[in-house]
Amino acid sequence: MNAVPIILIFAAGLNSCIGNILLKWSRASLPANAGLADTFLSLGFVGGLVFYGINVVLFAKALDSMEVSVAYPILAGSGFAMLMIASRCIFGEPIHLHKWIGVALVLVGVIFLTRGG
Template sequence: MNALSIILVFAAGLNSCIGNILLKWSRASLPAHAGLADAFLSPGFLGGLAFYGINLVLFAKALDSIEVSVAYPILAGSGFAMLMVASYYVFGEPLRLYKWIGLALIVAGIIFLARGG
């Protein structure tokens, strides 16, 4: 495992976060009577797909030099941590105590995985 592979995993997590934000935005901005084409051809939905695709490419490249049992928890945890903060700023979703505790546990887990992998 090298520093570049960890950076790629975090970059994949960032792209996952952006993809999730765009997906939520695409759903929230749909009118109640939106058709199938409106729902799945909206800029937010297509942008979310693009960022998920970039996520996949970055993660696959990281797997060249890092164990999947280490990389995936880092990807999922970092993506969740970034998404929790981003959803607060973008959508005004609340940040309650239990979310902060969960985030602290995730960050601790990422540190242990990155050092022990």
Template structure:
């Protein structure tokens, strides 16, 4: 079995995670009274858009040989898992028991979907 589509989907999930982190950073690093143009031309916002774009390219390539009904849940689940951990370490967002349980369920679903392909 060719593992490249799964690797592409996971790489797309990583790019989605990075894009979300940059988007959040762009919002928290700007002064509250920053203008609209400043907010949308910030390094974090533009960087987030770039990583979202890479996400789409990688995901589209994975769909060449992978079912979308399998690929998308893996993309979303892996992106969520990476984002939950990254937001805890980078922004100090809380990571309580309910998030651990939810993360475990998401990861279990990703494993089942990946093995089902």
């Protein structure tokens, strides 16, 4: 398997992770009486959309040479793992045993999908 699509997928997963972190940050920093402009035109919200857009472009390029049934689980699994760690570091969200088990199960599933005939 060519390494370029895998690199593109992990880069897309990283962009998805950054987009999610920015969206969470934009929600957490909103005042209680925020209007529509404050809600949807904040730096965090717009930044999150930009990173999601980059995610889509990178993933689409990876699909030029990969099956979507293999590529998407890799994208989702890598995104879950990165987001779990980033949310712990940035927001102090706990990482309980069930989260580690969930990520491990996703990883096992991705391994099975990529090894399939």
